[in-house]
Structure formats: structure tokens, C-alpha cells
Amino acid sequence: EALLINDEIINKIQQTMDELPESLRIAIELREFEGKNYDEMARIMNCPLGTVRSRLYRAREILDVQLQLLLVG
Numbered sequence: 001e002a003l004l005i006n007d008e009i010i011n012k013i014q015q016t017m018d019e020l021p022e023s024l025r026i027a028i029e030l031r032e033f034e035g036k037n038y039d040e041m042a043r044i045m046n047c048p049l050g051t052v053r054s055r056l057y058r059a060r061e062i063l064d065v066q067l068q069l070l071l072v073g
Contacts, residue, residue: 008070016066020059027055028063 017025023045030036030044041052 009067012066012070013063016063020062024055024059024062027052028059031056 017028020028026045027041030041036044038049038052041056042049045052045055
């Protein structure tokens, strides 16, 4: 049962990542999967540091909402 729940969570994360707007998906991938810091992300994404932080915040918020819906529902 725990493995099934884990698979559901992984699938939901992947589905949500796929549905994110490109700018948000890139932000979360650079930070969480590639371990880039904010300055590196700003350079790679060619945008101000504040924009990087905003995109990352929004991406995390969307992921959090989707995971909460999965766990509650």
C-alpha cells in the first residue's frame, strides 16, 4: 500500500511538472534537480533575481496544492 501511495505521489508530481508553464518548470528544475543557486538561475534564465524567486515560489505553490489535493482526496 505504501508503494502504491508513493507511486501516486511521484506520478502527480510528474504530471504537475509537465503542466507547469515553461518558465516555472525551468525554475523548479534548475533549483531542485540541478541544485543551481539563485544567481546561477538568473543568469541561465536571463531574468532578474526577483523574477527567479517569484517563479520558483509559484512553481512550488502549484506543486504543493496538487500534492495536498492528492493526499486529502
